[in-house]
Amino acid sequence: MKKASLFEIIMARCWNVVNEGKTFTPVFVLAIYLMWHIGDLSWSAFGLACAMVLPMFVLFYLFDFPLHLRHFLWLPLLAGTVIFGIAEPGLLVFALGMYVFFTVFFWGTLYYHLRIGTTWWNFLRIWKLFLKNTDSTSGNVFEHVPKFWLMLIMLSYCYQTGWNDLALANIGIFTLAMAVFALVLHRVLFNWKPVEYPTRTDNAIVGPALAKKVIVVVIDGCRKERLYDAQTPFLDKLIAGGTLYDQMETIYPARTVSCFSSMFTGTYPREHGMKSNMVWDLGVKVQSIFEVLKQQGKKGVMFGCAHLYDAFGEYCETFSAVANNDVVDHMIMKQAKAIYERENPDLFVVQMIAVDQTGHSRGVLYEEYLEKIAEADALIADFYGWLEARGDLEDAVFVVMADHGQGDGIGGHGHLDVGERFVPFFMNGQAIEAGQVITDHRSIVSLAPTIAYLMGVPFPDHARGPVLTEAIHSHEVTSG
Template sequence: MKRASKFEKIAARCWNLLNEGKPFTPIFVIGTFLLYQFIAGLQLSYLGPLILSFFIVLPLMILYFFYDFPLFLRNYLWIPIVIYLVIGGEWFNALSLIALGLYFFFTVFFWGTFYYHLRIGTTWWNFKRFWKLVLKHSDSTSGNAQEQLPKFLLLVNVWQFTYVTLLQGQSLSTIWYGSFYAVVFLLAFILHRYLFDWKPKMYDQLAVVPDIEDLPKSEKVIVVVIDGMRKERFYEARTPFLDKLKEQGTEYTNMETVYPARTVVCFSSMFTGTYPHEHGIKSNMVWKLGIKVESIFDSLRKIGKKGRLLGIAHLVDSFGSDVDPITAVMKHDEADRKTIDGAKEIMRSENPDLFVVQLIGTDQIGHSRGVLYDDYIEKIEEADRLVEEFVEFLHEEGYMKNTTFIVCADHGQADGIGGHGHLDEGERFVPFIMHGPDIVKGKKVEEKRSLVSLASTIAFLLGAPFPDHAKGPVLTEAFKRKDQNEHE
């Protein structure tokens, strides 16, 4: 198992500046605008108007940083452009074409082809599919063309309009800018206040210990998270081992992820039992390292037990030294294979009471090749075989005698570049299976449940206190009662 280097951890954080839509928009606008000025012949005497025009357009840039426009909200982003043109704003064709060219070069060729070839070994011809994914992508990342285009086109044109006006020695109208910015802000506020209504309902009370005395406890809990496994595609795939786990265990058919459904956010919520506004991880772009609340790993330490998480470098941002970071820079057909090999090594050397293993191959192929193609199904089927191999190893080595085994996804993936975050179709509900000697066989729990219940459920199974902010109730529906054990 090759561990993630310090450089990879830093590089992963830097990459998120270009991956996440919020930081990408201002970075791209500033870079594109400055490049255009250098091409046009920027002179030292122009720096004053250039800097002043930047500060004048900055409020609009901040507004577009603050507000996401995911899913159908992005359609409304063309309204400010129409208003800008109607009230006399000038459109600069050359600048707009350069911005468009740079955007599609970055997303389709640099990201979708060059980056993915170097990172996970996709073909040099990946751009032939990736451009379609960029145009379909609905999540608020840099690869969402339908959101990013109206954002950066408006910003660069307003900036250039302001800059040219200052260069020509003309005065700027405070009323013009104030009114235009106010209308854009009001539009964004109304859209998010009245149409942004698809967030999952949150638990508002702390989790409590179930008042059931005869529930058995586990010696170990092992969780395999198949990152980005879309539920409906999982059902379409040939997964004989995971199907067997469902038959011999309990399946939650309406297990809901958290909002926003980013990997680091989801893992932070799954293993603290609470939501982003409390644990502090609100996107994959982590501005301040570490969660603000207790995790399940902290809870286990209180009773002298040990938990480990084997996953990609991003997860260090939340859980620090509780993570064994594995490199994500390897061919997509090797990533999960090497992760399972690494998981075996950790079980032999550390024998943790809680062991969480993240398989990233499905998520990677969804992002690079799309979720509606055979590549994605094949990766789910590969994960099924590897989970079976891992469980067989656990049995052979004697780790499964009194172990609860959980398989789930942290989030689904939508169309386009395997989008996940704002809960488009295919993102919200995830596969979730519990199996073990204390788990009811063949049961399907159809009531809606949330991944935030994972932390308190693990704590209860291992006899640990709940993390201090855990809100998800224990998943008691899956547990056998004493009389059920006696009849089996």
């Protein structure tokens, strides 16, 4: 399998500019306005208009309006229409048409066909999925349509009236009112973020190693209840012989880079710095389990997509995500064997992506999603058997989990809609209690400190997640 090239890594970062809602709004609004006025634009007037609406762009960057909050955006849109008027109705129609083209045809059909081989007819389904999407990516129709319409109305008003006291007063008062509205709305109704552990990991003391190796397989974007619906005989066997966490919660925002960073540092985005897939400053800002292992003379290797290189750098070997979705996980697991054989790591993490990509392109409530989960089951069974034949599962712990779930619609994830919040998580191995189901609330930030505890190394310096001690029975590894 091809390694993700520098070009692919850069293109993945570029895609995030138009995929992440915070950056999409200014990029889309300015691009649409320039396209509409191509040939008759006064650049000086346009520059002044942009300066006048800049505070509103900043406001929309700071505040997301996902889930039910998005419906409140129609109120400021209505108010803006009354105050500023609709100087260019054709511009609004053009913007809506271009948004439909971008989401349904460019993103939902052309992009997915070229990158993962989705059918050319995907637009027949995906338009319905976009209408149900609730996260704050650019595919959240009912968040971004009122946002870009309001911004275009304000931009047109400022462009036509120019820089004068009345226009500045109208824009200033409206923006201030919008800031108060957003702040109150988020204080009162934005109440679904997970409760964070307030202290550093302190529920266990690291002693002798209980496992020689830890292998973590992450089925990216696997919705928990859909895993239980799928045909997964091998994973069922692992669960029966190990410990299942039935209320394992992901973090906020539930974006891939943010989740992986929390999983392997043991803390939250506000500390490790990876607050979305859009990474402005490369590398987690706190110690990861990979750094801890290196300091202790051990080796940790992650095998994942180009996004994860932005967070983990030298510890991450990347694969190209430009591959047919029916074969990509087969290629990943084949290459995972080659990397494992070459590196012989103490901690090995491999990310499978076909389930996530199916959810995004075809939806999570369709048969294709269950088929991809069943495919993942067979590939994990093969990988496990390969490790077992090598003798590498003796005194090892094998973890299967998801970084986040996926909501209805285009399999959105980020802001913890139904289906996103709780993820599959189970462990198997000689150090793990068999036949146990934990129904108490836990968080994926417990992964890094639990790995450290199992391997007898210090916790990452900012880890907050409690060690999953209820799954572990005392069993020192044999020497040699």
